[in-house]
Amino acid sequence: AQSVTQPDIHITVSEGASLELRCNYSYGATPYLFWYVQSPGQGLQLLLKYFSGDTLVQGIKGFEAEFKRSQSSFNLRKPSVHWSDAAEYFCAVGALNTGTASKLTFGTGTRLQVTL
Amino acid sequence: GAVVSQHPSWVICKSGTSVKIECRSLDFQATTMFWYRQFPKQSLMLMATSNEGSKATYEQGVEKDKFLINHASLTLSTLTVTSAHPEDSSFYICSARPGQGNSPLHFGNGTRLTVT
Numbered sequence A: 001a002q003s004v005t006q007p008d009i010h011i012t013v014s015e016g017a018s019l020e021l022r023c024n025y026s027y028g029a030t031p032y033l034f035w036y037v038q039s040p041g042q043g044l045q046l047l048l049k050y051f052s053g054d055t056l057v058q059g060i061k062g063f064e065a066e067f068k069r070s071q072s073s074f075n076l077r078k079p080s081v082h083w084s085d086a087a088e089y090f091c092a093v094g095a096l097n098t099g100t101a102s103k104l105t106f107g108t109g110t111r112l113q114v115t116l
Numbered sequence B: 001g002a003v004v005s006q007h008p009s010w011v012i013c014k015s016g017t018s019v020k021i022e023c024r025s026l027d028f029q030a031t032t033m034f035w036y037r038q039f040p041k042q043s044l045m046l047m048a049t050s051n052e053g054s055k056a057t058y059e060q061g062v063e064k065d066k067f068l069i070n071h072a073s074l075t076l077s078t079l080t081v082t083s084a085h086p087e088d089s090s091f092y093i094c095s096a097r098p099g100q101g102n103s104p105l106h107f108g109n110g111t112r113l114t115v116t
Helices: none
Strands: A003-005 A010-014 A019-021 A024-026 A031-038 A044-050 A056-058 A064-068 A073-078 A087-095 A104-106 A110-115 B004-007 B010-013 B019-025 B032-038 B044-051 B067-073 B076-081 B090-096 B111-115
Touching: A003 A087, A003 A104, A010 A019, A019 A110, A024 A073, A031 A064, A031 A073, A044 A056, A044 A064, A044 A073, A073 A087, A104 B044, B004 B090, B010 B019, B019 B032, B019 B090, B019 B111, B032 B067, B032 B076, B044 B067, B076 B090
Parallel strands: A010 A110, B010 B111
Antiparallel strands: A003 A024, A019 A073, A031 A044, A031 A087, A056 A064, A064 A073, A087 A104, A087 A110, B004 B019, B019 B076, B032 B044, B032 B090, B067 B076, B090 B111
């Protein structure tokens, strides 16, 4: 069964500082990996995804993530955090398949707080 | 593009009543939609997969008679919480995927259900 671990429940960074949110996954086949962001009381917005190709993927809002198969990781990074980035971030893994919809398994989330 | 609309955004109901939540794909057709539940400060847990024109597939531990899912068209899925109890209070989020294969899920903004 697939699973996702986000080791950090809560992270606080200063505005302008760099950010890295950790994500480790467990999946028997080639994973399909996502990062979503959720503002309070809102749904989820896709930041970026990886399913093949370049292991460093670029997303929206200046975020990027790197897939490292050897470490089963897909960490999210941003070189300079803005106060508006404060939110809950979820890593998710899904099955890489063809033609059929697949379910996603989410990590428990990391709450990012940004101090001015 | 790929907008998923969820209605209502929040609802308060009395114990024993039923509540219907709608999930619409506004600019694409979705043969499959997913319903998630999120408890405060926790991750999203998949409840069921809604299939257009056929029965929904429920995850283990989810009561199908309590959480009725109807996917009557390619753009609409509904979740009805029957005989609601306070423990059903939660944040319910739907998602859908435009097209087939590995396109990412798009999420609605969620419905906050409070049962008094």
